[in-house]
Amino acid sequence: MNDKFFDLKKEKQDKMINGAMQVFALKGYKLASTDDMVKVAGVSKGLWFHYFVNKAGLYTFVSDYCVKYLTMELSVNLSLNGADYFDILYTIEETKASVAKIYPYAPMMIQSMEDENDEEILEVAKSRIEPYTEKVNEALAEFSNERLSKNVTREMLDMTVGYTIKGLRQKAYESGEFDSEKYLSDLREYFDMMKKIVYSKGV
């Protein structure tokens, strides 16, 4: 990319980042069209290529930016946190929800990257998401499995909770915009239930 992008007014930078993120997140790499971005961001076609060389370069930048921004926010929020499994996850999703205030499609972009399967960009998508995954795993590592009911393994829990969060997130985008409120309240309800059934009684 062309670093002079950062010399643009922050406002314009964000308009472009948001535009690209929205289109990439909603349609995936291949179906994201430059014309869509032109319309959504109100920035001429040539400019995208001026700063980001080509579509792949733009994707690389946006996915990178998205993950870095989120990871940074997580660094702040997670450091304060206790070690309950669901509280950690809630904090993470809460952080995403707060990021969505500035970059409304960031949570979906993260998801979109995980689901991306276009050959051309696969490697980029997968590699960029790693720092985020790592951060999450690191945080969850603090949680002691001993608190789990003997009926529940940590692997099973990670799996079902992971898929459920993903499902709820997609649901939160159903209106076209990210519904923060609904998302967090759905999550809270789900986590509350889970706490009751996966922890061992004595706790």
Add this chain to the structure above:
Amino acid sequence: MNDKFFDLKKEKQDKMINGAMQVFALKGYKLASTDDMVKVAGVSKGLWFHYFVNKAGLYTFVSDYCVKYLTMELSVNLSLNGADYFDILYTIEETKASVAKIYPYAPMMIQSMEDENDEEILEVAKSRIEPYTEKVNEALAEFSNERLSKNVTREMLDMTVGYTIKGLRQKAYESGEFDSEKYLSDLREYFDMMKKIVYSKGV
């Protein structure tokens, strides 16, 4: 479509159905290219149009076929079944796995139809899937919520189980082909855990 398709040798019919199903399931309607299908099924470009008029016609046929085939199989398998929530679901997924023996991408096609969001074909995708959804709901209606622990609502259960099944199914396709064995064993393990934690003790 051209009904003479059914006069072809069953083998060729299935080669075409499987080819189209694979490409549609993996890429979605818009990104599914006839060239891909030509490669995958070893059938020339013109022939698809000879039998199915256009891409939308092919999608309509394949999605229809896929759901009808599955629904038929479900009719057989579900009729024998008792009323345990997870047993019903397992039977359903077991049926999908058995359909995958003949149409390896049928389970993913069903999923793909639910996730489809291309304007041109949206209506078709959504309408074709309904008979299946109905069948499933009908089967699950037999299950009495009274058996659930008071910590668990039926809505929450449906939600988390639904998302988890979807997740496991996607995982089963990670190798490129549907891994039936792994899928059913993953499901079994998950369902076993769930049975222990969502049913009320006395049962």
Add this chain to the structure above:
Amino acid sequence: MNDKFFDLKKEKQDKMINGAMQVFALKGYKLASTDDMVKVAGVSKGLWFHYFVNKAGLYTFVSDYCVKYLTMELSVNLSLNGADYFDILYTIEETKASVAKIYPYAPMMIQSMEDENDEEILEVAKSRIEPYTEKVNEALAEFSNERLSKNVTREMLDMTVGYTIKGLRQKAYESGEFDSEKYLSDLREYFDMMKKIVYSKGV
């Protein structure tokens, strides 16, 4: 072409000739599709190629056949004829109209050949029509220009009469089928008028 075509039952030969003639005459060489001919003649696609090798071969045969048939008929009809300019022309067109009883699109085919401008078949179309033109010219040569009013040259007469006949013929096909009656009566009316205004008074 494959001469075995003539071993077919006359009825089938004519069905094929008529079918090809209709489609070529109505649409011109390039837009005439084999599928149309299949539909119109009720003869399978392969058969056309079996007897005529390719589309150009079929066109060559049909245009040739058409002109030869007409020329033959003209030989008969014109031999009986006196030497009035318009009577000769009327006889010619009357002959075409009678040919149309058996090959309804023959008159239009003749016209279509004159108007043909597809590169691939141009040469064929132009060369095949020559015997007919010659025949007509030969017949008209019998007419002595001396009868014309001094205001009218033979070239001018040929030209305007030629264009007008062509126009009336196209009009006669407007319904989709050749309207023999109307065509001849239009011609008669036109010729009657012309006789009155182009011949010198004394005649």
Add this chain to the structure above:
Amino acid sequence: MNDKFFDLKKEKQDKMINGAMQVFALKGYKLASTDDMVKVAGVSKGLWFHYFVNKAGLYTFVSDYCVKYLTMELSVNLSLNGADYFDILYTIEETKASVAKIYPYAPMMIQSMEDENDEEILEVAKSRIEPYTEKVNEALAEFSNERLSKNVTREMLDMTVGYTIKGLRQKAYESGEFDSEKYLSDLREYFDMMKKIVYSKGV
């Protein structure tokens, strides 16, 4: 269409209009290929669609433009005119010939529109030509039939003159380009003859 077309340099606009007009006029709607236009106008394939959406849009624009331009010119030239039948017609054709200086295929395009029979575009072709037909009829209405010889009806005259003009126009294109000089001189000669034979003596 995209109105920004009119922001192009007049020169390029005309290159495109002429290119499209030439190919449409010579081949008719269906056989007119964008590749031909690319070659003839030296303008890339994508650009036609950038400005005119699709082939039908381009035809609509060109036929519209062609008729409007001609009708405008006619408004100027016809207003000065007396009421002789052939003088009116000559002025009309003279106007076409002058339009051909800038848009060489405009006269043929007008003819092509009248002859067009492609289903997809039929309605467009017929409707666009109407203002021109009206204009012509309006002008000819000024002419009093009383001047005609009793041997000649107005209908017959309109018919034969119409067909002859059409024929001469086609002839004027035989070289590939419109031969204005030849066309007008042919017309003049024809009209001169006609004047002598269709008007009643006393005039």
Add this chain to the structure above:
DNA sequence: AATGAATGAGCCTTCATTCAT
């Protein structure tokens, strides 16, 4: 810096032609 006109490779679709049955 910013714009959008211009290009051409690629995809859907049609249709003459081939060939197995």
Add this chain to the structure above:
DNA sequence: CATGAATGAAGGCTCATTCAT
């Protein structure tokens, strides 16, 4: 002899990318 399934080249159209202004 007859059929129509099968093929692939060509045409309409889209879209990432380039470039003159």
